[in-house]
Amino acid sequence: xxxxxxxxxxxxxxxxxxxxxxxxxxxxxxxxxxxxxxxxxxxxxxxxxxxxxxxxxxxxxxxxxxxxxxxxxxxxxxxxxxxxxxxxxxxxxxxxxxxxxxxxxxxxxxxxxxxxxxxxxxxxxxxxxxxxxxxxxxxxxxxxxxxxxxxxxxxxxxxxxxxxxxxxxxxxxxxxxxxxxxxxxxxxxxxxxxxxxxxxxxxxxxxxxxxxxxxxxxxxxxxxxxxxxxxxxxxxxxxxxxxxxxxxxxxxxxxxxxxxxxxxxxxxxxxxxxxxxxxxxxxxxxxxxxxxxxxxxxxxxxxxxxxxxxxxxxxxxxxxxxxxxxxxxxxxxxxxxxxxxxxxxxxxxxxxxxxxxxxxxxxxxxxxxxxxxxxxxxxxx
Amino acid sequence: xxxxxxxxxxxxxxxxxxxxxxxxxxxxxxxxxxxxxxxxxxxxxxxxxxxxxxxxxxxxxxxxxxxxxxxxxxxxxxxxxxxxxxxxxxxxxxxxxxxxxxxxxxxxxxxxxxxxxxxxxxxxxxxxxxxxxxxxxxxxxxxxxxxxxxxxxxxxxxxxxxxxxxxxxxxxxxxxxxxxxxxxxxxxxxxxxxxxxxxxxxxxxxxxxxxxxxxxxxxxxxxxxxxxxxxxxxxxxxxxxxxxxxxxxxxxxxxxxxxxxxxxxxxxxxxxxxxxxxxxxxxxxxxxxxxxxxxxxxxxxxxxxxxxxxxxxxxxxxxxxxxxxxxxxxxxxxxxxxxxxxxxxxxxxxxxxxxxxxxxxxxxxxxxxxxxxxxxxxxxxxxxxxxxxxxxxxxxxxxxxxxxxxxxxxxxxxxxxx
Numbered sequence: 079x080x081x082x083x084x085x086x087x088x089x090x091x092x093x094x095x096x097x098x099x100x101x102x103x104x105x106x107x108x109x110x111x112x113x114x115x116x117x118x119x120x121x122x123x124x125x126x127x128x129x130x131x132x133x134x135x136x137x138x139x140x141x142x143x144x145x146x147x148x149x150x151x152x153x154x155x156x157x158x159x160x161x162x163x164x165x166x167x168x169x170x171x172x173x174x175x176x177x178x179x180x181x182x183x184x185x186x187x188x189x190x191x192x193x194x195x196x197x198x199x200x201x202x203x204x205x206x207x208x209x210x211x212x213x214x215x216x217x218x219x220x221x222x223x224x225x226x227x228x229x230x231x232x233x234x235x236x237x238x239x240x241x242x243x244x245x246x247x248x249x250x251x252x253x254x255x256x257x258x259x260x261x262x263x264x265x266x267x268x269x270x271x272x273x274x275x276x277x278x279x280x281x282x283x284x285x286x287x288x289x290x291x292x293x294x295x296x297x298x299x300x301x302x303x304x305x306x307x308x309x310x311x312x313x314x315x316x317x318x319x320x321x322x323x324x325x326x327x328x329x330x331x332x333x334x335x336x337x338x339x340x341x342x343x344x345x346x347x348x349x350x351x352x353x354x355x356x357x358x359x360x361x362x363x364x365x366x367x368x369x370x371x372x373x374x375x376x377x378x379x380x381x382x383x384x385x386x387x388x389x390x391x392x393x394x395x396x397x398x399x400x401x402x403x404x405x406x407x408x409x410x411x412x413x414x415x416x417x418x419x420x421x422x423x424x425x426x427x428x429x430x431x432x433x434x435x436x437x438x439x440x441x442x443x444x445x446x447x448x449x450x451x452x453x454x455x456x457x458x459x
Numbered sequence: 460x461x462x463x464x465x466x467x468x469x470x471x472x473x474x475x476x477x478x479x480x481x482x483x484x485x486x487x488x489x490x491x492x493x494x495x496x497x498x499x500x501x502x503x504x505x506x507x508x509x510x511x512x513x514x515x516x517x518x519x520x521x522x523x524x525x526x527x528x529x530x531x532x533x534x535x536x537x538x539x540x541x542x543x544x545x546x547x548x549x550x551x552x553x554x555x556x557x558x559x560x561x562x563x564x565x566x567x568x569x570x571x572x573x574x575x576x577x578x579x580x581x582x583x584x585x586x587x588x589x590x591x592x593x594x595x596x597x598x599x600x601x602x603x604x605x606x607x608x609x610x611x612x613x614x615x616x617x618x619x620x621x622x623x624x625x626x627x628x629x630x631x632x633x634x635x636x637x638x639x640x641x642x643x644x645x646x647x648x649x650x651x652x653x654x655x656x657x658x659x660x661x662x663x664x665x666x667x668x669x670x671x672x673x674x675x676x677x678x679x680x681x682x683x684x685x686x687x688x689x690x691x692x693x694x695x696x697x698x699x700x701x702x703x704x705x706x707x708x709x710x711x712x713x714x715x716x717x718x719x720x721x722x723x724x725x726x727x728x729x730x731x732x733x734x735x736x737x738x739x740x741x742x743x744x745x746x747x748x749x750x751x752x753x754x755x756x757x758x759x760x761x762x763x764x765x766x767x768x769x770x771x772x773x774x775x776x777x778x779x780x781x782x783x784x785x786x787x788x789x790x791x792x793x794x795x796x797x798x799x800x801x802x803x804x805x806x807x808x809x810x811x812x813x814x815x816x817x818x819x820x821x822x823x824x825x826x827x828x829x830x831x832x833x834x835x836x837x838x839x840x841x842x843x844x845x846x847x848x849x850x851x852x853x854x855x856x857x858x859x860x861x862x863x864x865x866x867x868x869x870x871x872x873x874x875x876x877x
Contacts, residue, residue, distance in 0.1 A: 344672040345672070361594055361600070361672070362594050362597035363619075373602055373604055374771070375771045376604055377670040432762075436749075436758055457615070459627075459630045
């Protein structure tokens, strides 16, 4: 009574019905409504397809037309081997893993399933495009290969790059440049050798490349599972008063932390301490000054240079403000400072001031702990 | 017997429709080309890079003109040679000529010639680049800050620029006022996105990049107005982000500095006093007016960082000392008054510019329209819905929904801000 195709669609419709009932019963709220409506839509669409297919009896031709059993598309050769089922299985596996572990796997699974579905659909269509198997193979390739080749190449390249990155992140910091250099040299020498021997067999090159890729991917997998090396995270220069007012207390900070690309070539001003004297040098203004104008609202970069004979830190005293928002007035004296800078060293400080000098009860200043008589003024209009 | 031989019909000479169309298209293309070419001859173009009005722009002009001539001649020669070869050796079914390896002299000759030409252009180019990057001869420093969609100018505390130096910072916008015949160094920054500062008659372009400070030398030969506009696409109203440099002679510039740093003058006119209160209630949360205090005598400090993405709004302390507003797009002066100032002789310009905007010369219509509904006049990302979707921050001035009498009061107050 039921044809083969109808059974498939009937099964899919039943599955959609079950999914709709289960989802609708287990999910409430707006996402629940949306999901249920979507599943009802899928259910109706599948039911309609089932009905059409049942009505047309899978599109089977009447038995009187004998010729059609040889020439019809359905009479073409049995399907060729296809990678789509394997791909779909991988997608389902990723979905299952992703549901329990990381969302990235789940999203990857959805992507793989979509690719598998597209591949499967076009292959299935191509295998039955006509009664001529040669034509079917050609049309199938013409449809699929423009997508297959770039996708496979991108996936392969991505796998190699990812594996390589895992290897480099697993190796210790000092060994990584050596390994990178050696691998680069090997690729160069290998390329030179192959180029100088044009008669070498293609199969041999393919074999070497396959072994190298396999080795890299295997190493990448092992090292990804083992995890990357420990990368130290250095805090940025402190804003802790206990540190900013101390002349010797050092916090373990990354001296280049604010060394962004932006701050490398464009200081608002250079602040120097030398022989116990503090001075600021601004672009276009000749000589050392005791004040610097800082633009309100803009990102400012100051370069601090220690030309003194002992380690120094620079402290920005960012005014005095009274906060009455909680009902009780609270006086705040924000500060920011650099790390201790060795003699001859430099440190960047990037900051943004939103309040003008007039809003503060005390001026904005730059000081160096340990040198009490030296103060630079920051004027914020 | 004579035979009547019908005379052959002579068809009237008519061009085919295709030929007529082709001729029309050709004429239109020629006319358009001529129009574009002749536009380059305009003498009153305010943003013509070929009319330098300062040392730095002249350095660029001195470099680009010979390069332009050399490149033009070479271009014509190359096109002529290609045209000749295409016509002379067109495939007419002739036999292929003997395929030789080529003539080394013909291959090496042009390479050597090109290299020599590039060297000839490269040396003065590098020299000009270094010359334009020089900062050691600076006489006056101005910090130029770009934001959507206007320029702010801050004159830092410095010993030079004016007689006796600048002892307290000056903040203004739209029009950069500088002393003529002075090496001015613009330190260019940005508060939000990338902009580009360009006054074609005074120097080349310089990008304003957030987090960086780029320098640009400016020097005007003589007093006058020099126009420019932002040349890096920076959002909705990029086309309406303009600027002018107003160059004054040194004595008048000194007076300008004195005016800008003068203490706050409370309005005395009753209408302006009412306007000051209206301004405080509606405008001062973003716009700073230096020295303005509330009824308790406490200084009013604007907080644009709470309302605007760039964290900045134009300082209106001396609005009426400028000639333009809203990103230097609209005139504060009526057309007649504007022409009188902007087209004044260099020796008269400084005096006229310092007069600022009087009530009689005020272009009240545009100012009123702007205060009533700024986004309607200049596209900005500042509707209620857009502000709500942007953490309460606006890009540009929002519509404050002020009533007409409030707008009049604010204008009465602003007119006193010279």
